[in-house]
Amino acid sequence: MATMSLANTRTDFGAVARTLHWMTALLILTALPLGLVAERWPMATEAELAAKVTLFSLHKTLGVVAFLIALARILWALVQPRPVPLHPERRAETFLADTVHWALYLSMLLAPLTGWVHHAATTGFAPIWWPFGQRLPFVPVDEGLAHLAGGLHGVFVYVLLGAILLHVAGALKHHLVDRDDTLRRMLPGRRATPARTAAPVRHGLVPAVAALALYGLATAGALALMRDTAPASVxxxxxxxxxxxxxxxxxxxxxxxxxxxxxxxxxxxxxAFDETPEAGSHGRVEVDIAIESLRLGSVTAQAMGADFFDAANHPTARFEAEILPEGEAYLARGTLTLRGVTLPMDLPFTLQIDGDRAVMEATATLDRLAFGIGASQPGEGTLGHGVTVDVALTARRLR
Ligand code: HEM
Ligand code: HEM
Known part of the structure; x- marks a missing residue:
């Protein structure tokens, strides 16, 4: 068998292009089902949660590698001649193949990148297994951004899947119906017979624009889907x-x-607050909390589940307290009703009053198990018992 060169020629893919092609294909075709499985994996017990974390870490690690190899591959393709299509006279077919290739190039980058930005912007629980840290430069930790990137990831991976299906269908059609060398010249080790025409073929810009338009549509669709689930802030x-x-x-x-x-x-x-206490009390405070408005990194949805906050049955939490003096500061002493359980709670806080404006800050620690939250995960190692609550607010006196 004739040896294959490293670089591409006008009629054949070289060894580098072929190797990179099959490496990306393998990584993507592993990361994709892993993502689908990890997303649907239950987390009702500690063993299930541990397995879910492993699946997600594997998914993310392979995804990051897929992104880096895709980048190398695109850089390589940019400096290489592209083998001409074997049937350039089939205009529609060549156009379709070009469009799908562009969609694949975009997907190879955008699908993993959106997943990665989601991961870097949120405080998640399944780490990427590599030594370079979990954050990304230029990507702030921000729940809004994480939500956006996560939504785009969820849509782009399906665009990628659709493009792969069309691409594989095309490759198989060439191989089984046309019985030409298209698949052969991409397979490792095989050298293609020279194409019938090695004349330059014009690859128009239209397929690139079509693939970009597809991504525009997917982005618009993702944004429309996310509008319904956008966190409210009132x-x-x-x-x-x-x-x-x-x-x-x-x-x-x-x-x-x-x-x-x-x-x-x-x-x-x-x-209701008065600087001068009356019968030992500065007033009262009542706080109502919409449980479903919690944004808790990548575990927001799980936190709503029956085993955790059980938002379906207990949509709100309530803190009612009397405001008592405590040295230089104050103490809100009362009860917290959470997940249907009412328990005494003390919330020490500081208050800076400046005219009609007050700045209040408080920190307290709760025991989640006392409220039956995550009872199936009693181990401190999986989910700590203490939950730190931080409150900060600015209030204006009503006249
Ligand atoms: C080629 C690369 C990748 C592919 C094909 C891929 C594919 C997928 C798929 C199919 C899902 C499930 C979507 C669903 O069930 O609706 C998913 C979810 C997810 N992926 Fe990826 N992914 C890739 C790379 C990455 C990377 C690099 C990261 C992070 C570093 C990542 C993080 C995630 C996360 C966090 C989820 C869950 C999304 C959520 O809960 O909002 N993915 N991915
Ligand atoms: C799963 C992820 C895959 C991705 C992202 C992908 C992507 C691509 C891209 C972008 C090209 C353009 C060639 C270039 O300029 O380098 C290409 C070519 C090719 N791919 Fe894939 N591919 C995948 C899987 C597959 C599979 C499973 C097959 C076979 C069943 C296949 C068969 C081919 C063939 C035969 C070519 C050469 C097309 C030509 O001669 O114009 N690919 N692939």
Missing amino acids: LGPVETGWQVEEGTLAITIRQMGAEVAGRFETWTAAI
């Missing part, structure tokens, strides 16, 4: 005393030894 009106202008209600848990931070986007606080 602080409702209060009845008494002080109007909350802005605030954050954040929680931090430890999952698989790593901190996962999240926040409730929707809650209201009704505050």
Whole structure:
């Protein structure tokens, strides 16, 4: 058998292009089913959760490698001649093949990249197995961005899948119906018989534009889908005393030894507060929290499940407390009702009042098991027992 050159020729793919082609194909065809399986894997028990984390880590690691090899492959293709189609006179077929190739090139980059940005922007739980850290330059940790990138990943991987199916159908048609050398000249080791025409073939820009338009459509579709699930961020009106202008209600848990931070986007606080205490009390506070507005990195959906917050049966949590003096600061002493369980809770806080504006900050730690959250995961190693709650708000005095 004649030896194959490393570089492409006008009629044949070289060894480098072939190797890179089959490496990307193998990596993508492994990462894709892994993503589908990992996404649907249950996490009701600790063993299931551990397996799910492993599946996702494997998925992400292979995906990152697929991205890097795809990048190398595209750089290589840019400096190489492209073997001419074996039947350039079949205009429609060549156009379709070119369009699918462009869609594949875009997908090879955009599908893993959106997954990677999602991972880097969120506080997740399944790490990429590699020594370069979990973040990406220019990608801030931001739940909104993570949500966007995750949504795009979920759509782009299906565009990639569709393009692969068309691509494989085309390759098989060449091999089985046309019985030409198209597949053979991509397979390792085989040398193609020279094409009937080695004359330059014009690859128009239209297929590239068509593939880009496809991505434009997919992006628009993803954005439309996400609009329905976009996190709401409304602080409702209060009845008494002080109007909350802005605030954050954040929680931090430890999952698989790593901190996962999240926040409730929707809650209201009704505050009646007087600087001078009356009968030992500065007033009252009532906070209502929409459980479904919690954004907790990549485990947001799981946190809503029956075993965790059980949002379907307990859509809101409520904190009611009396505001007591405590040295220089204050103490909100009352009860927290969460997941149908009401327990006493003390929330020490500091308050800076400047005219009609007040800035309040508080931190407390709750025991999730006391509220029956994640009872199937009693181990501290998988899911820590202590949940840190951080509250910060600015309120304006109502006149
Ligand atoms: C060629 C590369 C990749 C392919 C083909 C791929 C494919 C997939 C598929 C099919 C799903 C399931 C979607 C569904 O069930 O609706 C998925 C989910 C996911 N992938 Fe990838 N993926 C790739 C790369 C990556 C990379 C590099 C990362 C991160 C570093 C990543 C992170 C994720 C995450 C976090 C999910 C779950 C999405 C969510 O819950 O919103 N993927 N991927
Ligand atoms: C799963 C991921 C795959 C991706 C992302 C992919 C991508 C591509 C791309 C972008 C090209 C253009 C050639 C270039 O300029 O380098 C190509 C060529 C080719 N691919 Fe794939 N491919 C995949 C899987 C497959 C499979 C499973 C087969 C066979 C059943 C196949 C058969 C071919 C053939 C025969 C060519 C040469 C086409 C020609 O001569 O114009 N590919 N592939």
